Amino acid sequence: MLILTRKLGESITVGDDIKITFLEAKGKQVKLGIEAPPHIAIHREEIYRLIREQNIQAVKAASMEKVALAGVWDGLKNLLSKDRKRP
Amino acid sequence: MNIVTTRFGEIDIDESKIIDMRGGVLGFEHLKKYVLHMDDNNPFWWFQSLDDGTIAFVVINPYSAKADYEPMISDNDVKLLEIEESGDVVLLAIVTIRQNPFSVSVNLRAPLVINAKKKIAKQIILEDVTYPVQYYLTAMRTVNGVEDSERRDNCEATAP
Numbered sequence: 061m062l063i064l065t066r067k068l069g070e071s072i073t074v075g076d077d078i079k080i081t082f083l084e085a086k087g088k089q090v091k092l093g094i095e096a097p098p099h100i101a102i103h104r105e106e107i108y109r110l111i112r113e114q115n116i117q118a119v120k121a122a123s124m125e126k127v128a129l130a131g132v133w134d135g136l137k138n139l140l141s142k143d144r145k146r147p
Numbered sequence: 148m149n150i151v152t153t154r155f156g157e158i159d160i161d162e163s164k165i166i167d168m169r170g171g172v173l174g175f176e177h178l179k180k181y182v183l184h185m186d187d188n189n190p191f192w193w194f195q196s197l198d199d200g201t202i203a204f205v206v207i208n209p210y211s212a213k214a215d216y217e218p219m220i221s222d223n224d225v226k227l228l229e230i231e232e233s234g235d236v237v238l239l240a241i242v243t244i245r246q247n248p249f250s251v252s253v254n255l256r257a258p259l260v261i262n263a264k265k266k267i268a269k270q271i272i273l274e275d276v277t278y279p280v281q282y283y284l285t286a287m288r289t290v291n292g293v294e295d296s297e298r299r300d301n302c303e304a305t306a307p
Binding site for chain 2: 098099101103107108110111112113114115116117118119121122123129130132133135136139
């Protein structure tokens with residue numbers, strides 16, 4: 061990991077198209093401004109990681125035969141109608 | 148074109164139906180081309196990779212899961228996806244199906260946004276934290292005498 065120290069208002073460039081500016085510090089929080097072209101996705105790391113993991117889980121769970129998907133729909137309908145019948 | 152898939156064997160793809168995934172699905176950035184297999188009898192569809200026949204996602208129209216779903220699509224993404232009219236946009240949510248115990252969850256936080264006209268798509272991550280990564284369609288607890296949709300809302304898993 062490259063570690064740089066910046067003063068308020070100073071920036072860092074990543075490649076030719078990305079610039080990160082240190083805008084404000086308040087207690088333990090830092091406000092960063094990021095300039096990047098639209099095709100570059102920028103996210104909080106923990107949410108990016110969460111979505112990635114969920115996608116991977118979804119693919120693993122989807123490794124079933126096509127016919128089983130009909131079973132999933134039936135199973136879901138069953139489950140929902142069972143609850144409806146409860147007094 | 149013909150491709151070989153794990154689930155459907157060898158299939159013939161109508162090239163006009165191929166969707167170009169800009170940026171890919173997170174975790175699968177190397178896979179760019181997909182087709183959507185829809186089934187009239189089932190709200191669950193397949194989003195099949197053409198680059199890797201073994202990879203396919205189960206997807207659903209997110210409005211089937213949450214009728215008042217209102218994802219905000221940024222101007223950046225509208226530009227990237229070359230969206231000209233809102234009618235060109237189709238949304239899909241990735242579904243995770245688990246067994247033992249059986250559960251079905253839908254990712255409302257990171258939908259696939261498709262420009263159906265231009266066949267360009269992207270997975271976007273919404274800013275709105277009220278949309279969970281795991282929105283459960285299956286009841287994890289029983290609730291007596293509660294309307295179906297309200298019960299489903301109560302079952303939303305809160306994203307960490």
